[in-house]
Amino acid sequence: MSVSTLVSVAEPQADEPPRTVRGRAARARALSRQLAMALLTILLISFISFFALNHSADQLGKNVLGRQASRAQLDAFAASRGLDRPLIVQYLDWLWHFVRGDWGTNLAGTQPVKPLVLPAFAHTSELAVITLVWSVPIAIAVGVAVARRGGPIDRGLFVVMTVLAALPEFVVGLTVMIALAVQLRWFPVASNAIGLGTPAEQVKAFVLPSLTLGVGVVPYIWRITRASVLESLSAPYTRAAVLRGLRRHRVIWRHAFRSAAVPLVNAIAINIIYLMGGVIIVENVFAVPGLGRLLLAAIAQGDSHTALAIIVLLGAVFVILGLLADVVVTYLNPRLRGSAR
Amino acid sequence: MSVDGMMQAGDARSRVVRGLAFLRPVTHTWMGRIGLFLVTLMLVVIVFGPALAPHPPNQLNVGLPLTRPGNGLVLGTDNLGRDVLSRLLTGGRMVLLVPIAAVTLATLTGGLVGMVAAYVGGLFDAIVARVFDILLTLPPLLIALAVIAGFGSSVLVLLLTVAVVFAPQIGRVTRGATAAVVTADYVQAARARGERRITIAVREIAPNIMAPVVSDLALRVTYGVIFVASLNFLGLGAQPPSSDWGLSIANSLGYVQVQPFASLAPVVGVAALSVGLNLIADSMMRYLSNDSVKDSML
């Protein structure tokens, strides 16, 4: 799925009235309220997820033991996992342990959840960071460079980006794999090395999945960049800057881009969310031992401990990301920092 | 300038001209025209495809399994010996109809809530905004998985899933668009006249948020196409023996080197549809925002 599924690039970014935050105390109050809200949200999500994930004890038993499991085995399984208790008790039990740092074991009872989830989280984060590190600057550079020109390059790029954005991930993934791994043999076909290999192998293993993800990220960021830079290039202050004799790159990067950066921050935040939580296809194609695959398997199996740990972790990431984006946006848009008047 | 403004540029224009003029936002750029062409082509395929298909899409052994194009089979056969061309011609419905239906549903729910929230304002608006924010932070695929894990997979569930994913996104856009309109003096004037709320919503607000909302919807349908194709690809939507493009891609990707056309054909179908819709949406947005940089001299 393309990253652009997440949020429309056409979204008017100015649809929120500017928030005015007054003073440090008020800001702290707002922050703590936001955090409380976020915690509540995560709690709610975990609650809903728990019940959504609910399967009958027998089905869970068959999922783990295989379909030939006998009645006695199924009952023993249910008893050993506490599946014979009322759901709400199971949930509260999970919550009670979770908040105290005990994430429980997977459904099969063979793995503690923490060492299962944390490395996957690390790998997914690494992949996300690596992807952002190369794709965002490229997208921004291309977006800004072309926004100022218009003309054939812009149009050509537009078509390229539109097509890239329209290609399903699985197509991109297989294509880069066949080209760069099978034909040219520059990179490994499977990226298991992310979890298992030496540092050098790890680096190589990140290339193809990151490239595939980037093909989704670049058009999205490019689009936002282009739109907002175009808008700010036609703003009076840009003309004023030109008329002060400032050089082109300074006008573009300092005046136009700086002012256009707010929607961009939101776009990047959205992309991080996507990269953290939605890269299941790429993880599958390249055998990346990441969160998405783990979550998918957990959901399919009804492994609620693992699934909930991941969901809560992702929720926390999104909350932190949201707060961070707010801070960055506030930094970039001084209007939000409160008014002296 | 507004769409109407452009459309109504003369008093004497006939209805026919006005009728065609609504395409102007799409056709004013060559990219929009390409988009329109692609989408029209795909629509023809989707609407008339089943009638044009040389074989029933599920007929087995039209040729030997996995034969390449030739012998009257334009695109060859898939792993069950079914005609790839026939499956291409019949497999586009879900990829197009589900997003359209889902976007419609999402607009009727999320869009309406967003509009009402912005119009009513106050606590209700704050709560709605918050709920949208929360829903927007969840990765769509995650939502899809949760819904499907809970309700199993069927076309209806798929449709609901896509609608659930899109509702807050559309709601956010309509809320923003409405918030921009609701303070406009013409709305105030209507209030001062004592117009009923519903009249204000229908007469004053709705026509004015159409432009941004509609161009957003066009884009949303585009994403819907990819999203549905992805869900079908993951086996979460359409089920065999459906000739759905997403499902066909998933099923034929494995033997891409043996019979590439079996996967390429639906890939091209999905891509053409999504690229076409994307170009149209963009053309419309350009039309509405008038984004030219004539005044920069950089």
Added chain:
Amino acid sequence: MATKDTDRSDRNSANPLTYVASRRSVLAVGGAGLGALFLAACGGSPASSPSNTKSAGKPKKGGTLRVAISDADTSDALDPGVIVTINAAMCLNNIFDRLLKIDDTTLAATPALATAWTANADATEWTIKLREGVKWHDGSDFTSKDVAFTFKHWLDPKAGSAVNLAVAPYMDASGVSTPDASTVVLKLNKANSIFLESVCTSFGSGILKDGTDFSAATVAGTGPFKLKSWKPGQGWSLVRNDDYWNGAPYLDGIDATVTPDQGAKLQGVLAGSTDVTDTFPTALWSGLQGRSNVALETIKAERAWVFTFDQDKAPFNDQRVVEALRLATDRETLLKTAFQGHGAVAADIAVTSESPFYPPGLKPEYDPAKAKQLLADAGYPNGVDVELSTSSGVAGMSEVAQAWQQIVKDSGFNIKLKEFPATTYWSKGWLQTAAFQDYWHNAFPSVLFDYFYRKGAVWNGTHHDDPAVDKLTGEIYATLDADKRVALSQQALLEARKTYSYLIPLFVDAGYARASKVQGLTWDRVSSIDFSRAWIA
């Protein structure tokens, strides 16, 4: 002894939601039976592709194999009892040994950890002599205590072991005794002339060390390889056990990585970055054929596809309808279509025609005209609607269903496919609906009867009961005479075929990829690939 058997076949390459369940789908019938015969059909080596291991010259030592596996899960554990994926099977079965090794080809039992095994006259008590001088990977000695521990583990329902199904009906924990360090005696509750063989063809039948702690990070076996590292759902690596009782392996070690996507796994083999894989869906086979550096290893008739119809429910309560369905099924076309011809047609029994158990002269029939007539006789002159439960999450199932749907259409059967998600198929579709799909592994007829035909058989979806079959099965278990068992089995199979509404149209082959330079691999239904004699040219 039904084995818990992994679903090692074609699963939809990119369908992550379904693959978990597909591997759970595990059913198993059948393991191989003892002495048996089953799969005599596959004739010759399991690796029967042209580029066979035989061609290769003299084995040499050294090298590490790179293995790519699609079928894996993070819940894979270092407990042979709960193996449900090929990943776990391949790893653990090269670490642990079974009491007997059952040859997939001849189904003959050869000594492994057991050097001799004998039953009393009524087949209710088995005495097992253990190999001496065998050491665990941690250096300790292998004794009868370990075997006793293992049997008790299997019998404990809490352990969730797949072997439970093969042992629990016949014995309880008190039946295990160890007269001395190298002797184990098993007392059964009822006669079973192939008890030990059926146990050893079950998944997870590796012998465990007394007191094994399954929550530990590593595990000690007696097998050809020692565990070096283990990452659930990601991969593992093994190193050579130089002290292996059957002679140290040639390979230095094995590195396995999990590659969930079948397409990606294929590309890895083609790119030369993978030496050996687990099984591929048949649709991908042609991608492997005709290449000099890669060979496709096929395992003949690896499983049978089965349609089950509930004889309590219309229209299947009329045996003519079922007969019509059998006659309407063009098995050759079905095989050609669903699996590109990779397999063999079946005559509604889950035994291949090459098997000694196969009733002589039995042939599948295809006669659509007769089918139509029978259907009309049964009161459906205008055809009949049938709803078939299926799941595209179970590899190959959906292909069979789709092809069959088209094939029987002309004879007046309007099949409607009722799709279940892989997660719920085995709990809601299988056994619970009037017409559903299943797959069986070729097995000893008595084992098949135990599970699908006998009175009270847990998986009898036909809900039919034929005392004649039940009686014959009891006789098979009670006799130690192999020839008599064959004759009884043939008789039982024919009887069962007549009265039970199972439609078994075909066997399908499995296949995995191997780099041409890799030699000496053997496929074994329980271990999947056995690396103990493998070497790199």
Added chain:
Amino acid sequence: MSTSSVALEISDLAVAYTQRDGSLSKVVSDVDLTLHRGKVLGVAGESGCGKSTMALAAIGYRPGAMRILGGTSRLSDVDLLGLPLAKLRQVWGSRVVYVPQASSLTLTPALTIGTQMAEPMKLHLGLRGQELRARQVELLTEVGVPNPEAALQRYPHQFSGGQQQRINLAIALSCNPEVLILDEPTTGLDVTTQARIMSLLQRVVAQHQTAAMLVSHDLPLLAEVCDQVAIMYGGQVVEAGPVETLLSRPAHPYTKALLAAVPDPSGKRALSAIPGAPPHSVVEDACPFAPRCLHAIEQCVQGNPRLEVFEGSQSVRCVRAGEQVALTIDDRPLQLPEVRSGSSLLRVGDLWCEYRSRRQGTPVVKGVSFDVAQAETLAIVGESGSGKSTLIRAIAGLHPLSSGSVRFEGVELAPDAGKRPRSIRRDMQIVFQNPDMSLNPRHDVMSLIARPMQLFEGELSRRDREERVRELLSQVNLLQSMAHRYPAELSGGQKQRVAIARAFAANPKLILADEITSALDVSVQAAILSLLSSLSAERGTSVVFVSHDLAVVRAVAHRALVLQEGVVREVGPVDRLFESPEHEYTRELVNAIPTFGADAGGFQAPVASA
């Protein structure tokens, strides 16, 4: 005027825009202007006459669609029109400075004032570190930004509009430019702020001997600060000369008409509008003003006259320039309809309103009381932020009251418009400031105007309604054919006429007019004001007229109420307020109005209190 004093000499400048179809549309032609050191040249004219285009072209700025067809613009020895962009950049911001329109938008919102001020100085003067900082502080001090050290760290939005314009000026002056071009520098600013900025400009020009060009449509403003004035029409200069003579003895009918459209704060002269609109491009073969000119004769349409010396240094582009008689303007004395005394239509008592943001409310209207009699026009005057808009919205039932009452014909009204009886909603109509926002762009003129009738006079048949709409259209001087146009197809003035027609469609007893002309050109403003006056006079409608422009108030209102920070400072008959203001704030407002000295035909500079 010795040659050495010439800073920028524009000659024969002609500019065109590339149209969508690729053709060129000439928008400036034949412009010759000279800027002298230490002097201010004013350029005036209605919007769309090519003032800004000319000014931009003169410094060589030619974005995408703009083509310079010919002419030169000499800065010392350099012709700016021939310079490549790289060279122009060296000139811009250092020797020639252009301060664009919309001062509040010309500072980049994301950068601090300090950063933005530093840029040109670093670039053009190479200033760094302490020196740079000292210069920044010096400049801010010079333009009168309080607390300059702190100001450098702040962002544009943290300053008021007036302060922002001062900062713009500081940036403009930072490199000691030879030429300073200001495009509409005071649009959107209050009269008092405007006066302060202008006196600052005058001081700067005198001190630094800068040559300045001031582009504005505000003639009184130009009269105040300029030495020379050029009037542009249809892309050409139609009249130019020293400010004293040009504005007191205008020779071109257009100049005259512009002057006549300016409200006369002395209250002696009625407003007169210029009918029609300026041409979109240069007219080559006739006098471009002829179609709107009261004095046009045959000769006017036979060729575009040349700019010729009229008297002394005054030059005019008119064939009838010599005929003084033809150029008299309509000097009707100002007359307002009579108020029916003793009958209070609207009574506002101790009204308090607050502006709510989050949980805190800030009072913006603090205890306002007043009466409006039948047929009376009451003006509410105040600077932006004085609460006048909130007040009028509260009366209209669009803003909640904190306390107080609004009575109409003696009946107390519900604070929310929706809860008021139909008759009240009908009798009281509001007209908003910005016609772009007050007309729903999705409805045509017919449906817009017919709506109140539909609502309040449901018994009217469709045909009757349309008949009434046509009647109203002619009353507001719109063509019948406009009935089926959409707002986007109308000019600002036309839209405001539609808005007024809509207000009168309900036959109201009271019109609430909220800054209805502030978004319009002077010439259009005059037309709208006289329209409102005559309609209300005809129908005996009372009007509450909100404005920030005292001069405008004098032309239309009987009484005025001066509002400052939500408090009524003074109420009284307009004449009295102007002649003997009692409150200090009123006095300040009155003094800040640029006045045409009516007696001598000359101008009096206001007393600026900068």
